[in-house]
Structures are given as structure tokens and as C-alpha cells.
Amino acid sequence: MAKQLIKGNEAIVKSAVLAGCRAYYGYPITPASEIAEAAALYLPRAGGVFVQAESEVSAVNMLYGAASAGVRAMSASSGPGMSLMQEGISYLAGAELPCVIADITRGGPGLGNIAPEQGDYNQVVKGGGHGCYRTLVLAPASCQEMADLTALAFDLADAYRNPVVVMADGFIGQMMEPVEFAAKAKAPGSQPWAVEGNRETRPNLASSIHLEPDRLEQHIRHLEQKYLRAEREAVRCEHYQTGDAEIVLVGYGIVARILKAVVDEVRKEGIKAGLLRPITLYPFPSVQLRALARQAHVFLTVEMSTGQMVEDVRLALEGRKPVEFYGRCGGNAPSAAELVQVVREVARRSSPVLIPDAITKTEVCHG
Amino acid sequence: MAEVPSGYTVLHERPKAFYDTFERKGELQQQTHYCPGCGHGLAHKMIARAIDELGIQDRVIAVSPVGCSVFAYYYFDTGNVQSAHGRAPAVATAVKRSRPEAIVFSYQGDGDLAAIGTAEILHAANRGENITVFFVNNAIYGMTGGQMAPTTMLGQRTTTSPLGRDPFNEGYPLHVCELLATLEAPVYLERVALGNAKQVMAASRAIKKALTNQVKGLGFSLVEILSPCPTIWKLNPAKAQERVREEMVKVFPPGVYRDHTTERAARPAPPPAPGLDELPRLLDLEGHEFDRTGLERPAGLDLRIKVAGFGGQGVLMLGEVLAEAGLLLDLEVSWLPSYGPEMRSGTSNCHVRIADQTIASPLVAQSNVLLAMNEPSLRKFIGDVETGGWVLYNSRSLPEGVTAPAGVEVLCIPFTELADTLGEPKAGNIVMLGALLEAAGQLPAAAIDRALEMHVKSARWLELDRRALELGRETARKELANAYV
Numbered sequence: 001m002a003k004q005l006i007k008g009n010e011a012i013v014k015s016a017v018l019a020g021c022r023a024y025y026g027y028p029i030t031p032a033s034e035i036a037e038a039a040a041l042y043l044p045r046a047g048g049v050f051v052q053a054e055s056e057v058s059a060v061n062m063l064y065g066a067a068s069a070g071v072r073a074m075s076a077s078s079g080p081g082m083s084l085m086q087e088g089i090s091y092l093a094g095a096e097l098p099c100v101i102a103d104i105t106r107g108g109p110g111l112g113n114i115a116p117e118q119g120d121y122n123q124v125v126k127g128g129g130h131g132c133y134r135t136l137v138l139a140p141a142s143c144q145e146m147a148d149l150t151a152l153a154f155d156l157a158d159a160y161r162n163p164v165v166v167m168a169d170g171f172i173g174q175m176m177e178p179v180e181f182a183a184k185a186k187a188p189g190s191q192p193w194a195v196e197g198n199r200e201t202r203p204n205l206a207s208s209i210h211l212e213p214d215r216l217e218q219h220i221r222h223l224e225q226k227y228l229r230a231e232r233e234a235v236r237c238e239h240y241q242t243g244d245a246e247i248v249l250v251g252y253g254i255v256a257r258i259l260k261a262v263v264d265e266v267r268k269e270g271i272k273a274g275l276l277r278p279i280t281l282y283p284f285p286s287v288q289l290r291a292l293a294r295q296a297h298v299f300l301t302v303e304m305s306t307g308q309m310v311e312d313v314r315l316a317l318e319g320r321k322p323v324e325f326y327g328r329c330g331g332n333a334p335s336a337a338e339l340v341q342v343v344r345e346v347a348r349r350s351s352p353v354l355i356p357d358a359i360t361k362t363e364v365c366h367g
Numbered sequence: 368m369a370e371v372p373s374g375y376t377v378l379h380e381r382p383k384a385f386y387d388t389f390e391r392k393g394e395l396q397q398q399t400h401y402c403p404g405c406g407h408g409l410a411h412k413m414i415a416r417a418i419d420e421l422g423i424q425d426r427v428i429a430v431s432p433v434g435c436s437v438f439a440y441y442y443f444d445t446g447n448v449q450s451a452h453g454r455a456p457a458v459a460t461a462v463k464r465s466r467p468e469a470i471v472f473s474y475q476g477d478g479d480l481a482a483i484g485t486a487e488i489l490h491a492a493n494r495g496e497n498i499t500v501f502f503v504n505n506a507i508y509g510m511t512g513g514q515m516a517p518t519t520m521l522g523q524r525t526t527t528s529p530l531g532r533d534p535f536n537e538g539y540p541l542h543v544c545e546l547l548a549t550l551e552a553p554v555y556l557e558r559v560a561l562g563n564a565k566q567v568m569a570a571s572r573a574i575k576k577a578l579t580n581q582v583k584g585l586g587f588s589l590v591e592i593l594s595p596c597p598t599i600w601k602l603n604p605a606k607a608q609e610r611v612r613e614e615m616v617k618v619f620p621p622g623v624y625r626d627h628t629t630e631r632a633a634r635p636a637p638p639p640a641p642g643l644d645e646l647p648r649l650l651d652l653e654g655h656e657f658d659r660t661g662l663e664r665p666a667g668l669d670l671r672i673k674v675a676g677f678g679g680q681g682v683l684m685l686g687e688v689l690a691e692a693g694l695l696l697d698l699e700v701s702w703l704p705s706y707g708p709e710m711r712s713g714t715s716n717c718h719v720r721i722a723d724q725t726i727a728s729p730l731v732a733q734s735n736v737l738l739a740m741n742e743p744s745l746r747k748f749i750g751d752v753e754t755g756g757w758v759l760y761n762s763r764s765l766p767e768g769v770t771a772p773a774g775v776e777v778l779c780i781p782f783t784e785l786a787d788t789l790g791e792p793k794a795g796n797i798v799m800l801g802a803l804l805e806a807a808g809q810l811p812a813a814a815i816d817r818a819l820e821m822h823v824k825s826a827r828w829l830e831l832d833r834r835a836l837e838l839g840r841e842t843a844r845k846e847l848a849n850a851y852v
Binding site: 005017042045047048049054064069087171199257260337 | 650
């Protein structure tokens with residue numbers, strides 16, 4: 001099929017329907033509203049359901065209902081709405097119900113503004129709801145990935161019976177790029193645990209309550225095992241020019257796009273920079289980052305926030321190499337020119353000639 | 368079930384919609400967790416019996432709340448979904464919409480439904496969801512030990528209204544049936560009580576009717592059940608029932624608050640789902656092909672375009688047509704808008720990249736084409752145009768005090784005025800596009816024409832835009848010829 005020039009937000013919906021999604025429950029919010037608008041058009045056409053909920057609180061609980069009934073369902077929101085959904089996400093994870101939520105991030109805290117920011121990392125990746133659960137998080141950096149990762153999100157949600165968030169900044173949601181959609185539509189599947197309102201599924205129960213501490217611990221341990229499996233099996237990231245990189249830039253979403261241009265630019269000056277772009281924010285590509293610490297002198301994390309993912313980068317590297325940070329926020333994106341300056345400065349500061357031999361050798365041992 | 372000994376006749380038996388033993392309960396699996404004299408047990412039994420009588424057990428999905436009835440799923444041998452506090456109507460909405468053949472009821476207490484879940488019940492009722500809601504009102508928070516409910520009566524002492532509910536501090540008891548009766552959508556709203564046998568009989572009829580309505584597809588039904596809570600009220604079961612009968616019914620008068628069951632027709636069934644092979648067409652994935660025969664893919668192209676102007680000048684659309692044309696030529700493209708309040712008033716701009724190589728960043732900080740539809744945009748962005756780049760400005764000349772950076776070509780044409788001569792000043796953006804084709808010259812007109820076709824749905828506008836495009840090209844050709852003379 002020919003590529004289509006399409007907004008990232010709209011690509012999410014088309015890809016979701018092709019992936020077998022048949023329900024959308026959501027509340028409009030800038031810069032995610034095109035997702036609700038496209039869903040209102042396309043879900044009914046595909047024989048699915050679209051309901052504009054009275055709030056994000058209701059929307060996420062509608063996801064809970066649809067997921068309980070075994071339907072591939074999704075919603076979308078942005079920072080303030082994601083905050084409201086956190087209660088429901090905790091319940092979904094606790095009841096092991098799969099669903100997909102797109103978070104098209106904007107500036108915060110509070111009402112903030114509607115320009116792109118990456119300040120939702122902590123609430124989405126670390127889980128803003130209560131209890132021992134995790135949310136799988138995918139971070140597209142292009143409209144094509146909005147489509148591809150949405151489809152993947154539904155598969156991961158089913159495989160792990162857990163909510164999956166597709167988290168993209170407002171740029172990726174609002175921009176248009178050519179997208180090639182899946183050639184074949186997936187049939188909506190059925191789930192043996194679903195409560196469908198028939199004899200076969202009458203014994204089924206969707207619930208997150210386990211009154212006895214021993215049973216709840218057992219349940220939490222079971223969830224934990226799933227998350228450990230995800231950490232082993234579901235990690236995704238993109239390496240760009242990291243083969244010989246002495247400076248490893250780390251960024252996701254639109255920032256990674258800008259960083260690619262930065263890598264190309266500084267390499268012209270002889271600075272050996274590379275980019276590691278986490279595609280899954282949880283599970284985080286810690287192992288992949290650690291592997292780069294063998295050759296890199298320094299890591300530079302760039303975010304459109306005051307530094308949230310950088311904590312995961314530091315945890316991954318466990319002090320092996322210095323981790324620098326550069327962030328813009330409030331709806332401002334760093335320009336490539338601005339970041340080139342930052343990289344030059346970091347390169348100058350962490351030049352290996354300044355590091356005594358002994359330390360360099362120790363670092364090699366670490367590898 | 369144990370066999371009936373000979374000589375005995377069964378007059379009452381446990382409804383089949385109850386489990387024989389309550390295995391999910393852990394201990395004491397022969398009895399419920401409800402206190403003696405509590406209304407929940409009775410309400411459960413009436414619901415289970417109605418399910419039996421309607422023969423719908425396999426189809427039923429019970430949505431349990433948070434509160435004393437959080438464990439309703441211990442008892443109902445039906446499909447079960449346990450929901451968050453107050454959210455049962457939202458959960459039930461989606462369960463029902465997902466499985467229209469299922470009979471879905473939510474069972475909620477007064478805190479769940481009338482306090483934390485007020486929005487959910489109101490909107491589920493207002494959408495006329497084809498679900499059944501059983502609302503057990505005992506004017507107190509039982510599960511958590513006796514705090515005030517939204518339905519706690521004036522003067523009633525609770526642990527959080529220790530001096531008695533005072534309207535000046537806690538407001539008045541909330542009347543759910545009366546509130547929902549102001550909405551158009553609900554089909555059936557009735558308040559019943561469990562104060563004596565007669566009231567219980569009436570409650571039983573209401574419960575069955577509320578489920579029957581759903582079986583018939585009529586829409587939203589709610590039964591409010593005034594129910595005793597002997598333990599928290601600190602009354603014995605008989606006295607608690609008396610309180611329902613004597614006190615509660617005065618504050619919450621039983622009765623039918625809405626009954627449109629005879630005049631309302633069944634809601635239309637959802638249309639059959641299309642085949643999977645129809646989805647690409649239904650998702651508008653088709654029709655994006657373009658015959659590139661005879662067209663060369665411009666090599667070495669790297670257009671970094673900024674389009675800017677007032678909202679309403681077609682700035683975003685102009686950018687889209689450019690990006691679409693690039694895609695038709697098999698080039699890499701990106702289109703990034705400013706969005707939000709700018710769209711509603713003030714200035715608007717978009718970044719367009721068209722290149723023969725992978726586009727890293729879609730942001731255009733340094734442009735090589737600036738299409739400025741107004742003066743503020745020109746002033747804002749002209750300094751970022753690179754040497755060798757182009758500025759097209761919507762006027763006869765650059766405003767006073769504005770100069771282009773060295774090595775930047777400038778083409779000043781009053782595009783909006785020209786469009787006005789075609790009878791539509793809004794087509795100024797397309798006149799400008801025509802001029803760009805002449806100035807920058809790398810994009811074949813055929814691709815632009817096809818892109819316009821894809822974007823402009825009205826035949827009148829398409830014809831107009833084609834004329835606008837031609838007018839722009841012609842004017843630019845003349846201007847450029849003059850410039851070189």
C-alpha cells in the first residue's frame with residue numbers, strides 16, 4: 001500500500017484499528033485530541049465503539065470494562081489527563097487487564113501549556129498510581145513509529161496482560177510524515193480470561209482485590225515476574241553511530257531526532273558522538289547502555305524536561321562513566337545548533353587526554 | 368444441590384444465580400459476609416431470583432463496587448467484574464458496549480454511587496446506557512465503619528458527623544432518583560425500600576423490571592433500594608427495618624420516578640462489523656497512489672521551508688500540499704505545525720522538510736525557503752534564512768527597515784490581493800505556492816497539482832486553486848524576468 005502523509009496522532013488510530021482495536025474511550029485534550037477525533041470517525045466504521053467519556057477518570061475505567069470483556073481497547077490523553085488516569089492504570093495492572101493508552105505530552109506542572117514537553121516521564125514510566133506495578137512504555141520518534149509501536153503496544157499488552165502507554169511528545173503527535181500501514185488487518189482475538197457474558201466465560205472474574213496478605217503477596221510476585229520477563233525480552237532501542245562513540249547521547253522522541261542531526265554535525269568536526277535512543281522507556285535499555293560504557297568516555301542525556309530519564313541512565317551505568325544532562329522545558333525544544341555547542345563543551349571537558357591512565361585502565365576492566 | 372427427601376416439596380430454594388458454596392470467600396463458605404439484618408443479602412437474593420426467572424444467568428455480568436458489596440462476586444454465579452470506587456457505571460458502560468448481548472448490572476452503595484462516583488452515574492444515565500444499576504442506599508458508610516454518606520439524613524450521627532448532619536456544614540442528603548429524573552435518557556427509575564414484607568415484594572418487582580428493560584434493549588434503568596444497616600446504625604435488625612420504614616422513606620420517598628418502558632422502543636442494534644478486507648478502504652488508506660511516469664525524483668534536494676502567517680491564511684494547508692507533493696515524488700518529507708492557541712487567533716506557522724535523504728530533525732531552525740504571508744512572520748523568521756535561500760513575501764515590497772540576509776533571494780508579490788482578483792482572497796496561499804514553483808523550481812507542477820487534488824475536496828475550490836496556482840506562476844515568472852533584466 002502507498003505511503004500516506006498523516007499526522008502522528010491520526011496514525012495511532014488507523015494502526016490501532018488494523019491491530020484489532022475495536023474500542024476507544026477518551027476525553028479530549030490538546031495536543032492529543034486528533035486521536036479522539038480520528039477514533040470517533042474510524043472506530044464505528046470498523047464496527048467498533050467510540051465513547052467520549054465525561055473525564056479521564058471515567059475513560060480509564062471504561063478501558064477497564066472493555067478489557068474485562070476481552071476487547072482490544074485504547075484511550076489517549078496528555079499530562080493533566082494522564083494524572084487523572086493513574087488510579088485506573090493501577091487497577092488495570094492489578095487486575096491484569098491489557099489496554100493501550102497514548103500520552104501525547106505537553107508542558108506542566110499544573111495546567112502548564114500545550115506545547116511539547118517530556119515532563120510526563122516520571123508519572124508514566126515510574127507509574128503514578130499506587131502499588132507495586134509497572135507500565136510498559138513505548139516512545140515513538142516518528143509518525144511511522146506512532147503506527148508501528150501502537151500495533152506493538154497491543155501485542156505487548158496482551159502478552160503481558162498489562163496496560164501499555166505509547167508516550168510521544170506533542171511534536172510527534174502533531175507532525176505529519178509518510179506512514180506505511182500494515183498491509184493486512186488483524187482480526188480481533190479472544191481471551192480465555194475475558195468476561196464475555198456467555199456460558200464459557202461465566203466463571204471468569206476481573207478483579208484487583210486480594211484481601212489476604214499472603215494471596216496479595218503471591219499476586220504481586222506474579223506481577224513482578226512478568227515485569228522481570230519484560231526487562232529480559234521486551235527492551236527496544238536504536239543505536240545510531242555508537243560503534244566507536246566516545247560521547248553517547250541519550251534521548252527519546254523528538255529529542256532523538258534532533259540528536260541524530262547533532263551526531264552528524266559534530267562528527268564532521270571529529271567528535272566521535274553516537275546516539276542511543278530508548279524505544280521502550282520501561283523496560284529501559286540499561287544493558288545496552290552499560291555495554292556502551294566500555295568504550296564511551298561520557299554520556300549526555302538530553303530531554304525536554306529538567307531531567308527525568310537521566311536518572312534511569314545513571315542507574316543503568318551505575319557510576320561507570322559520567323552522565324551529563326541538558327534539558328529544555330516549558331514547551332521549548334533544543335535546536336540542533338544549541339546542542340552542537342553542548343556536545344562540543346562536554347567533549348572538551350571529558351576529553352580522554354585529561355583522564356589519567358590509571359583511571360582509563362580501570363574503566364577498561366569494568367567493560 | 369442436595370436431593371430433596373421424599374415427602375418434601377420445595378417452596379423456597381437458593382436461586383441458581385448464586386454459587387452453591389462461596390469458594391472465592393475463603394472461610395465460612397456457606398454464608399455471606401453480610402451482617403444479620405443487612406439489606407444487601409436480601410437485595411442480592413432478589414437480583415439472583417430475577418436472573419433465574421428471566422433465564423439470563425449465562426449472559427449476566429455483574430459489576431461490583433467498593434463498599435460492603437465489594438465482594439458481590441463471591442455470590443453471583445455469573446460473569447463478574449470488580450471495579451474501582453465509584454466507577455462501576457463507567458466499567459459497566461464499556462462491558463455492555465463491548466458485549467451487547469450480555470446483561471450488565473452494576474451494584475453500588477451510596478458512597479460509591481452518590482459521592483465519589485457522581486459523575487459516572489450521571490453520565491451513564493445521561494447516555495442512556497443499556498445497563499441496570501442497583502443502588503443500595505443505607506445512609507451510611509458501612510464497610511469503613513460508619514462515616515457520613517451523601518445520603519446521610521439531617522441530624523443523623525455518623526463518625527464524621529458526630530453532632531449529627533448539619534445542613535450548614537455537610538449539606539443535605541442527595542436524592543439520586545430525583546436527580547436522574549431530570550435527565551431525558553433514563554427509561555426507568557424507581558425507589559423501593561426494605562422496611563417490611565410488602566416493601567420487599569415491591570422491591571423484588573422493581574428489580575426484575577429493571578433487568579427486563581435491559582433484556583428488551585430499552586436503555587438505562589436504576590433501582591434505589593433503601594436498606595437497613597443494623598450494625599453501623601447500632602440497632603437490632605427489627606429496629607433497623609423500622610427505621611427504614613418510618614424515617615428513611617420520609618426523606619427518600621419510594622415510588623416510580625421515571626417509567627418510559629411502554630413508550631420507548633428498543634435501542635437499535637449496532638450495524639454488523641465490516642470484513643477485515645474492507646478496513647483499508649474504511650480507514651482511508653487507499654487512493655494515495657501517484658503515477659510518477661515521466662517525472663524525475665529531484666536529486667540532491669533539501670528544502671527546509673518555513674511557512675508563516677495569520678491564522679486563516681492557509682499557512683498550514685500550504686505546507687501540507689508541499690509535503691504531500693514531496694511524498695508523491697517519493698521524497699522524504701515532514702510537516703510540523705505550530706499548534707494550539709495560535710490556531711485560534713494570531714500567527715501560525717509550519718516547518719516543512721522535503722529531501723532526498725532521511726530527515727533527522729523535522730524542526731526547521733535555519734530555513735532555505737521562507738513563505739511569509741504577513742509582516743510579523745517575515746520579521747520573526749527572515750533572519751534565519753540561509754544564504755542561497757528564498758523569501759517570498761505577501762506584499763509589493765519588504766517593509767521599511769527589513770532586509771534579507773546576504774545572498775538570500777527575495778520575491779515580493781501581493782498574493783492575497785492577486786487571489787482577490789480571482790474572487791477569493793483566501794486562495795492567496797496557493798498563489799504563493801505557484802510563485803514558489805517558479806522561484807525555487809525543484810518541484811514538478813504535476814505533483815503539486817495532484818497534491819492539491821488530494822487535499823481539496825470541493826470541486827469549486829479545486830478549480831479556483833488551480834487558477835490561483837497558475838496566476839502565481841505567471842506573476843512570478845514576470846517578476847523574476849524583470850528582476851534579471
